[in-house]
Amino acid sequence: MSASYISLTTEEAISKYKNNYDGYIKNELMKVEQYREAYKKIKGSLADQIVERAIWYMEHGYTVYGHGYNSYHSHGVVDCSGFTKLVYGDFGFELTGVAKKYDNIGTRVEGVYTKIVDGYWSLEGLENLRPGDILTWWKQRPNGTFYIDHVGIYMGQLNGNPAVICTARGTPTAIGIITGFKRWYGLHFYNAQRILPEGSWTPGKVIPGHEDRGPVIPERYVLPPQKPIVMPNTQNSQEQ
Template sequence: MKKKIIGLTLALSLSTTGMAFAATNYSTSEALAKYNKYINADSYVKDELYNVADFRSKYASLKGTLAYKVVERAIWYMENGYLIYGHGHDAYGKYGYEDCSGFTRLVFGDFGYNITGTSSSYDSVGTKVAGVGKKKVDGKWQLTGIENLRIGDILTWQSTDHISHVAIYMGTNREGKPVVIGTKGENNPTALGTVDGWSYWWGEKFHSARRVLPNAALSGMAGKTEKAPVIPQSYVLPPQKAVPAWTNSSVQQSQPAAQQPEIVNPDNEQQSEKQYVVTRKGWVSLKASASSSSTTVGRLQLGEKAELIKKANNYWYQVKVNGKTVYITTNSTYTKVITE
């Protein structure tokens, strides 16, 4: 039977306070269509997952700590949870959907924390992180005081008279941009994704940062025990690949860590043989400049090669494709350099 749960068709669930309602606007077919549309899209695979690779590379020294594991658990749900957007008290465990505050509650609950699932109440969650704010520069917003943030903090946004969105801070990426993980609108295969663009809504509506994890979360487990991820009793979006069996180490292995780029001629000296960049599997985005947030101008397909001009920095090759100068990632998960 086709599963269809719409806003006015509410699924009843039992809460500790009585009867509660849960609902999502997605049917199974709609959730599958969205998943298939975006699972291989530039906006997710070649851009957004770089934030995951950057987190694992930049904060590798914190692996095994509570703060690191909280962020990794959020990533696990993004990769293996098949979570779609919906509302309801602890609805993910029952139906496979959740909203922003419910997802944050879910992640922290896996480590023994009992925080609210209501976004408007997040001003009372943990303690406020001092010195974090926002400012507008040349018509664009940016966060200030990000040096005061820690991975595992909770960021909040307010668009009316109350907090309307929350997400988990996962540090800064290779470009120094602050990154959060949580529920996100369109352009992602599931309801979860990362955000590193603060110029407009995300910067303008930023409200505050909250801290739940103690100082000891950066050096160990702070007395907390990591539980297995929640597996829904039923899914609106059925898993499209086997959900990996969980162990304490599998959380950190579900996505390959960032790898060091291959070494190329650093001074771009004249060589008798030419060097080319090729893809390892599938296509890889071509960018207008050496930035993951720059315009995507094309794709380098598997079997094609791009003439290497130079390594622009540790993260981007400058290459020539069809006579045009463009940029492609140095991440050796996706590309490699060959000599002919």
């Protein structure tokens, strides 16, 4: 476990956290409340637990952007695929930390695509997506071929807009919630993958092998916790 690249020093990470926190309250935390209201019917399901764990890492994980094998475990450092792997790993899913391999994970969700609407990109086929799906975005190589360069966890529709929790810019930590597909996220959308089994959206249903193992706490932080860390109420602890 180590970080091969860390984007910020501790001083820079603390400054970034403080400078972006007011916007985070108005944007990300507002979207969290929208999610909880819109998807209260699946509260406690495996899919909901995964989305809530992603939210927990956004709020209490004190992530800094960077790369490395299990670099969150060692330094609190994540990139997009490392974050996705981290969240699903808490529930017994063994995913890759390499973004370009995500088109081979799970099954493709058909009928999800982007098109131009009134001069802007729009993500279509939202009725085919479910919270907990994985969305991917492409980048082009110099030889003209394409590969997956960015991944994120689909939260659902918030006020009619598709919402994804993933690594993002302009947020206190490395994680934020994006809902805008009009430009880059629409142009570069690649596909949607589903790894969650049937029953994952049913509250109270236990999927064997995918019980909550609890969140990872890093051995050390580049961004030291700026507030007390509140541990999540895991499904397992709620049943005890």
